[in-house]
Amino acid sequence: MTDQKDSTEQKIIDAAHEVFLKKGLDGSRMQEIANMAGINKALLHYYFRSKQKLFEAIFKNIIAHAFPDIRGIIMADLPVEEKIRGFVEKYIDMMAKNPYIPAFILKEINRDPEFIAGVIRSQGINPADILSMLEKEMAAGTIRKMNPREIMVNLIGLVIFPFAAAPMLNIILFNSNKKAYREFLNDRKITVTEFILNAILIR
Amino acid sequence: MTDQKDSTEQKIIDAAHEVFLKKGLDGSRMQEIANMAGINKALLHYYFRSKQKLFEAIFKNIIAHAFPDIRGIIMADLPVEEKIRGFVEKYIDMMAKNPYIPAFILKEINRDPEFIAGVIRSQGINPADILSMLEKEMAAGTIRKMNPREIMVNLIGLVIFPFAAAPMLNIILFNSNKKAYREFLNDRKITVTEFILNAILIR
DNA sequence: GTCTATATGGCGATAGAC
DNA sequence: GTCTATCGCCATATAGAC
Numbered sequence: 001m002t003d004q005k006d007s008t009e010q011k012i013i014d015a016a017h018e019v020f021l022k023k024g025l026d027g028s029r030m031q032e033i034a035n036m037a038g039i040n041k042a043l044l045h046y047y048f049r050s051k052q053k054l055f056e057a058i059f060k061n062i063i064a065h066a067f068p069d070i071r072g073i074i075m076a077d078l079p080v081e082e083k084i085r086g087f088v089e090k091y092i093d094m095m096a097k098n099p100y101i102p103a104f105i106l107k108e109i110n111r112d113p114e115f116i117a118g119v120i121r122s123q124g125i126n127p128a129d130i131l132s133m134l135e136k137e138m139a140a141g142t143i144r145k146m147n148p149r150e151i152m153v154n155l156i157g158l159v160i161f162p163f164a165a166a167p168m169l170n171i172i173l174f175n176s177n178k179k180a181y182r183e184f185l186n187d188r189k190i191t192v193t194e195f196i197l198n199a200i201l202i203r
Numbered sequence: 204m205t206d207q208k209d210s211t212e213q214k215i216i217d218a219a220h221e222v223f224l225k226k227g228l229d230g231s232r233m234q235e236i237a238n239m240a241g242i243n244k245a246l247l248h249y250y251f252r253s254k255q256k257l258f259e260a261i262f263k264n265i266i267a268h269a270f271p272d273i274r275g276i277i278m279a280d281l282p283v284e285e286k287i288r289g290f291v292e293k294y295i296d297m298m299a300k301n302p303y304i305p306a307f308i309l310k311e312i313n314r315d316p317e318f319i320a321g322v323i324r325s326q327g328i329n330p331a332d333i334l335s336m337l338e339k340e341m342a343a344g345t346i347r348k349m350n351p352r353e354i355m356v357n358l359i360g361l362v363i364f365p366f367a368a369a370p371m372l373n374i375i376l377f378n379s380n381k382k383a384y385r386e387f388l389n390d391r392k393i394t395v396t397e398f399i400l401n402a403i404l405i406r
Numbered sequence: 407g408t409c410t411a412t413a414t415g416g417c418g419a420t421a422g423a424c
Numbered sequence: 425g426t427c428t429a430t431c432g433c434c435a436t437a438t439a440g441a442c
Contacts, residue, residue, distance in 0.1 A: 008425075026229040030418065043426060045419060106309050106367055113370040120375065127375050144401070149376050149387065150394050156372075157364030162356050164309055164367070167316040169359075172323060172330050173352050184352065191353050198347070199402035211407075233436065246408065248437060 009047055011037040016044075016058045021100045024107045025055050059108070063119045066101045068094050071124050080137050081201070085193045088159055092189045095163045096182075102164035127152070143200045151200060158192050212250055214240040219247075219261045224303045227310045228258050262311070266322045269304045271297050274327050283340050284404070288396045291362055295392050298366045299385075305367035330355070346403045354403060361395050 015037035019028045030051055034041045048054035073086035095102060109116060134148035143151075162169060162185055170181040218240035222231045233254055237244045251257035276289035298305060312319060337351035346354075365372060365388055373384040 024229075026227075029416090031416095040427065041418080042420080042428080046425075049419090051418065103309060103313070105371075106306060109368070109370050110306075113374055116371055117374040146394065146397075147387075147390075150391070150398065152376065153365050153372060154361055154395075154398060157360050157368075158357055160368075161360030161364045165312070165360075165363075167312050168308075168319055169356060171316055171320040173355065184350075187350075188353070191349065192357075194349075195353065195357055195402045199398045232434095234434095243409065244436080245410085245438080249407075252437090254436065 008037075008039060008043065011039065012044060012047055012054075013058065013061075016054055017061065020055060020058050021062055021098075021104050024104065025051075025111070028055075059115075060119060062101065062104060063116060064123065065094070065098060066105055067120055067123045067125060069123070074130055074133065080142055081197055083133075084155070084196055087155065088193045088196075089189050091159045092185065092192075095160070096186065099163060099166070102160050106164055141202060144202055146200075151196075154199070155196060158196065159188075162188065211240075211242065211246065214242065215247060215250055215257075216261065216264075219257055220264065223258060223261050224265055224301075224307050227307065228254075228314070231258075262318075263322060265304065265307060266319055267326065268297070268301060269308055270323055270326045270328060272326070277333055277336065283345055284400055286336075287358070287399055290358065291396045291399075292392050294362045295388065295395075298363070299389065302366060302369070305363050309367055344405060347405055349403075354399075357402070358399060361399065362391075365391065 012033070016033050019033050019036060028051075030041050030044055033054075034044055037044075044051075044054060048057060068090050070087055070090060073083055073090070076083070078086075105116070130152060131148045134143070134151055137143045138145050138148070166181065166185075170176060170178060174180045174184070215236070218236045222236045222239060231254075233244050233247055236257075237247055240247075247254075247257060251260060271293050273290055273293060276286055276293070279286070281289075308319070333355060334351045337346070337354055340346045341348050341351070369384065369388075373379060373381060377383045377387070
């Protein structure tokens with residue numbers, strides 16, 4: 001049980017993670033990954049045989065990071081306000097730490113959407129459970145009656161989109177002031193929660 | 204003034220538009236564009252000199268399609284409900300006709316965000332005007348007081364995201380039933396409008 | 407203007423020494 | 425396991441005939 005932190009394999013994984021996350025499969029070069037790992041190209045193939053195989057190994061890991069565990073929040077015996085608030089906070093925190101994830105997923109999603117869906121399911125996230133939870137809230141009269149899928153899509157979109165489209169929105173709305181945009185994104189933990197609650201709650 | 208519709212240059216532009224839109228710059232091949240245009244690769248270079256130059260010529264055109272003219276709606280003397288409704292309908296109609304545009308923009312946005320912002324401005328869309336319009340509504344007490352940028356980002360995100368993430372959402376929420384998802388997207392001309400109005404209107 | 411043929415360069419992948 | 429050197433392919437780009 002030697003320390004694996006600085007093993008060659010781990011250095012490759014770390015470097016490939018960084019490069020693939022920023023540039024995607026097509027945009028990445030094996031040479032660049034090798035340079036970043038401080039080794040040569042041949043070793044990449046020695047450990048992972050092909051660029052495709054290396055990407056697949058990294059891909060699963062990136063996707064896993066992209067879906068934080070929300071079961072505890074969504075299925076808990078809490079008022080729906082708290083569930084929404086918890087969801088928004090967890091996702092915005094995750095993306096603040098991993099700002100390249102949303103664009104990466106949207107970029108690579110067409111490569112194998114079925115695989116991504118499988119990873120989501122394996123994270124224990126079951127859309128049907130969330131939908132039926134929302135339907136119960138509607139039946140109980142706490143939230144407006146509507147297609148529960150609308151709520152899910154709107155919630156996810158409101159949280160993810162400003163990160164995925166950050167480069168454009170930053171220019172259009174903040175004249176390229178990056179600090180102001182970061183603050184704006186962070187504020188959204190509160191403002192998005194309010195926005196959604198205003199849209200769906202019956203009070 | 205001969206008819207230019209079937210000129211070689213136009214055939215190249217049409218073919219390049221289709222291929223670049225679906226696959227992006229990195230994912231597209233000059234050979235594929237030549238095949239689709241019914242000519243050979245050499246002619247592409249004869250007319251546009253390089254792949255990069257050809258892409259830039261097409262890029263501007265794609266971006267222009269992505270921002271339909273909304274000045275008439277946003278700046279008109281209409282109640283804010285009608286402005287929101289008009290915006291949502293125009294954008295969803297545009298994306299239903301050009302489903303590859305959202306993913307294309309998010310994919311290519313990092314290549315030259317400044318250029319995209321310039322095209323948006325050249326379309327006559329002035330974010331500052333929209334922001335001040337929203338602020339007037341807040342001062343008049345028709346909509347809730349909040350950062351008007353939140354409204355703009357939320358509006359754009361709610362409209363675009365379900366198209367950009369269609370492959371994933373289609374699996375997760377509709378078990379890959381594409382027809383159901385198309386109907387869902389079309390219904391959103393109404394449901395997104397309602398959702399936003401509930402979120403921002405004071406009544 | 408349009409074609410065929412070919413040059414040029416880059417990148418993934420492999421061979422083989424150490 | 426790690427390296428250098430090189431192969432082989434594919435994609436962009438050019439040369440030159442027609």
